[in-house]
Amino acid sequence: MCSNITKPFTVFVEGNIGSGKTTFLEHFRQFEDITLLTEPVEEWRDLKGYNLLDLMYKDTAKWAMAFQSYVALTMLDMHRRPCPTPVKLMERSLFSARYCFVEHMMRSGTIHPAEFAVLDEWFRFIQHQIPIEADLIVYLKATPSRVYERIKKRARSEEQCVPLSYIEELHTLHEDWLINRIHGECPAPVLVLDADLDLSQITEEYKKSEHQILRKAVDVVMR
Ligand SMILES: Cc1cc2cn([C@H]3C[C@H](O)[C@@H](CO)O3)c(=O)nc2[nH]1
Numbered sequence: 001m002c003s004n005i006t007k008p009f010t011v012f013v014e015g016n017i018g019s020g021k022t023t024f025l026e027h028f029r030q031f032e033d034i035t036l037l038t039e040p041v042e043e044w045r046d047l048k049g050y051n052l053l054d055l056m057y058k059d060t061a062k063w064a065m066a067f068q069s070y071v072a073l074t075m076l077d078m079h080r081r082p083c084p085t086p087v088k089l090m091e092r093s094l095f096s097a098r099y100c101f102v103e104h105m106m107r108s109g110t111i112h113p114a115e116f117a118v119l120d121e122w123f124r125f126i127q128h129q130i131p132i133e134a135d136l137i138v139y140l141k142a143t144p145s146r147v148y149e150r151i152k153k154r155a156r157s158e159e160q161c162v163p164l165s166y167i168e169e170l171h172t173l174h175e176d177w178l179i180n181r182i183h184g185e186c187p188a189p190v191l192v193l194d195a196d197l198d199l200s201q202i203t204e205e206y207k208k209s210e211h212q213i214l215r216k217a218v219d220v221v222m223r
Pocket of ligand 1: 096097101
């Protein structure tokens with residue numbers, strides 16, 4: 001068993017629902033120097049038998065707080081997980097949890113300001129006490145109508161009643177966070193990829209990040 005790398009080159013893969021994050025991560029499964037941490041959706045769908053994702057979509061006002069609290073715990077677990085390889089790719093992060101999803105719930109009034117304050121305090125405490133930073137953010141930038149089609153086609157049961165307006169609002173929150181930088185400095189440099197491309201063309205687009213990511217793997221190993 002090789003020892004863990006104390007500070008692997010860490011990449012957050014960020015983007016709207018249906019922007020192709022899982023497909024992007026799967027592209028890197030071919031490299032043994034990279035650890036892939038995909039979003040723990042299955043944990044959100046089955047916590048001691050409770051499907052928190054479904055509960056959240058069915059009655060958002062009632063379940064958003066519990067759902068986002070558990071999402072934050074599972075993301076923190078991913079941030080903290082020991083990594084045996086020089087590079088670690090994570091699907092989303094505590095940052096998109098806070099600046100995209102929790103932000104949306106607060107702005108839309110889905111959660112009470114007091115609930116938002118609790119989630120925000122957790123995020124601030126974690127951000128200052130625990131190293132959860134990244135070295136690169138890959139932003140899969142997609143047009144809302146494009147990803148909306150994919151969500152319909154993918155037909156994940158819990159997402160069937162997600163309206164286009166929600167996707168548009170999430171897109172704006174990703175742009176505000178990663179491009180317009182309204183929350184201040186980003187935790188890492190942002191590499192924007194065109195996630196509107198369909199599967200046949202997208203591999204070329206992914207290759208743009210491949211060199212940057214793999215070259216860093218060499219740097220980490222040579223450290
Ligand atoms: C960090 C984070 C990921 C995440 C995903 N989701 C939802 C969007 C999708 O329908 C599903 C899988 O990403 O979970 C959410 O509501 N809140 C989240 N917060």
